[in-house]
Structure formats: C-alpha cells, structure tokens
Amino acid sequence: MNMQQMMIQAQKMQRELQKAQAELAKKEFKITKAGLVTVTVLGSKEVVSVSIEEEGYDKDNKEMVEEMIALALNELFEQIDAENEAIQERITGRAGGFGF
Numbered sequence: 001m002n003m004q005q006m007m008i009q010a011q012k013m014q015r016e017l018q019k020a021q022a023e024l025a026k027k028e029f030k031i032t033k034a035g036l037v038t039v040t041v042l043g044s045k046e047v048v049s050v051s052i053e054e055e056g057y058d059k060d061n062k063e064m065v066e067e068m069i070a071l072a073l074n075e076l077f078e079q080i081d082a083e084n085e086a087i088q089e090r091i092t093g094r095a096g097g098f099g100f
Contacts, residue, residue, distance in 0.1 A: 028042060
C-alpha cells in the first residue's frame, strides 16, 4: 500500500471514528442502584437526570443515597469508556485509536 492509499484509509477511519463517537455522545446510559437511585448519563458524560425514590429522602439514608449516586455515575462512566474503546478498536483495529 502506497503512502497516498494509507492517507486515504486513515482519513476514512477518522471519519468513521468521528461519526461513531458522535453517536455515542448522544446515547443514553441509565442505571438504578438499590431501587432507590436512578441516574441517566449521555455518552458525552453529561448527567441527564438523577432520580431518588421517596424512601431515599429519609435523612438516615443520606449517606447511602450519596454513595449510590457516586457508584452509579462511576459505573456509567466505565460503560461509556468501554463502549468508546470498543468503537475505536472496531474501526482502527487497535485499542486506543490510531496509536499516533
């Protein structure tokens, strides 16, 4: 493969990667913890909503609810990172993108 063909292939992969990442950024990821806390995040890692069931409003549950929110966010961010890594590997053939 000559240099021009390699550049064309790299540009094509870059466009595919950008398109897939734009789709991922719009995708909603949702998780519920202990039936009390539901967190929804976009693939761009923008928090869309945090919902707490009425039982979670008890002041005795405050620490537990806060911990569930943190756990939910961390788990959602891990899912997003894993999906992004899978996209890059699928398009470029290697984890982490082009490897430049």
